[in-house]
Amino acid sequence: AQKITQTQPGMFVQEKEAVTLDCTYDTSDQSYGLFWYKQPSSGEMIFLIYQGSYDEQNATEGRYSLNFQKARKSANLVISASQLGDSAMYFCAMREVDTGRRALTFGSGTRLQVQP
Amino acid sequence: DGGITQSPKYLFRKEGQNVTLSCEQNLNHDAMYWYRQDPGQGLRLIYYSQIVNDFQKGDIAEGYSVSREKKESFPLTVTSAQKNPTAFYLCASSTLSDGRNSPLHFGNGTRLTVT
Numbered sequence: 001a002q003k004i005t006q007t008q009p010g011m012f013v014q015e016k017e018a019v020t021l022d023c024t025y026d027t028s029d030q031s032y033g034l035f036w037y038k039q040p041s042s043g044e045m046i047f048l049i050y051q052g053s054y055d056e057q058n059a060t061e062g063r064y065s066l067n068f069q070k071a072r073k074s075a076n077l078v079i080s081a082s083q084l085g086d087s088a089m090y091f092c093a094m095r096e097v098d099t100g101r102r103a104l105t106f107g108s109g110t111r112l113q114v115q116p
Numbered sequence: 117d118g119g120i121t122q123s124p125k126y127l128f129r130k131e132g133q134n135v136t137l138s139c140e141q142n143l144n145h146d147a148m149y150w151y152r153q154d155p156g157q158g159l160r161l162i163y164y165s166q167i168v169n170d171f172q173k174g175d176i177a178e179g180y181s182v183s184r185e186k187k188e189s190f191p192l193t194v195t196s197a198q199k200n201p202t203a204f205y206l207c208a209s210s211t212l213s214d215g216r217n218s219p220l221h222f223g224n225g226t227r228l229t230v231t
Contacts, residue, residue, distance in 0.1 A: 004158075033216035043204060045159075045222035052217055091158055097216040102147050102166060103174065104220055106158040 003027065004092050004107035011112050013082045020067070021077040021110045023092030029053075031097040034075040035104060036066065039089040048090075051075055082114045118143045122207050122223035129201075129230050137192045137226045139207035146212045148190035149220060152176060153204040162205075165190055166212060194228065201230045 005024045013019040025034065036048040051059045051066045059066040067076040079086055089111050093104040120141045129135045141148065147166045151159040161174030165184040179198025184190055190209075194201045204227050208220040 006158075009156075031216055035219055043206075043225045043227075045206060045208075045220075047219040047221070050217050050219060093159075095216055101164075101172075102210060102212065102218075103149050103161050103164045104159075105161070106151075108158040109156075 002107075003105045004094055006092055006107035006110050008110045009108075011110055013079075013112065013114055015084060015114055015116050016081055018078060018080045019082055019112065021079070021090050021092075021112065023075045023077065023107060025073050025075060025092070025094050027073075027094065027096050029096040029098035033095040033097065034066070034068070035093045035095070036064070036075075036077045037091045037093060037106075038086075039091065039109070041088070045091075049077070079112075084114050084116065087112060087114045120207055120209055120221060120223035122205075122226050124226060125224065127226055127228045129228070131230055132196045133230075134196060135194050135201075135228065135230075137194065137205055137207075137228070139190045139192065139223060140188055141190075141207075141209045141221075141223075142188060143209055143221060144187075145209035145221070146187070147210045148184065149208040149210075150174075150180070150182065150190070150192045151206045151208065153206060153225075159206060162192065194230075201228060203228060 032053045034051045038046045049061045065078045089109045092107045149164040150162040163182040165171035181193045207223045
């Protein structure tokens with residue numbers, strides 16, 4: 001089974017509107033972390049936001065927030081007030097702490113296009 | 117400025133040749149990683165290292181080799197045994213002290229084309 005599933009290969013949003021990018025995960029670990037990265041066309045990976053499995057509050061970083069629903073194993077990224085510069089690939093990733101492996105497992109990504 | 121340097125940005129090789137991709141970091145991070153990305157896909161883990169002179173295979177290690185002789189450096193060799201080496205390769209690093217919440221910091225990647 002896929003550990004990280006991103007079911008939206010592509011999304012369109014109008015400038016200044018909010019958009020939600022979906023992410024579901026699969027793990028039997030009790031302690032894990034969830035990350036979102038942005039990859040512009042230039043290729044670099046930019047860390048956006050983190051949510052820990054024990055965090056009770058949803059994480060927020062500026063225009064980014066993470067809608068964490070632990071029972072549903074979902075960690076959706078919400079971008080408010082979309083800007084043209086938000087057009088990029090977005091990846092959800094997970095670290096399973098109980099395994100001791102520090103590496104992240106990534107989903108297949110969602111390509112977001114912001115339209116003027 | 118601290119960061120991760122991958123060189124070169126573009127690399128071209130003939131089939132059957134080994135090629136080494138460079139990755140250097142000055143973030144004083146203990147852990148380093150190599151990922152492969154194919155067009156339109158996510159990142160897949162090749163190798164990772166959490167301490168000097170030690171490394172572990174990731175999910176797609178076949179046809180690749182690494183070394184970790186210095187904390188700052190984690191070069192990746194793509195051998196002739198790798199059947200489909202053309203891809204975008206990303207190196208990353210992270211601390212080990214933050215528990216589960218330390219993000220990976222990435223270099224700008226090397227795009228390898230083998231013909």
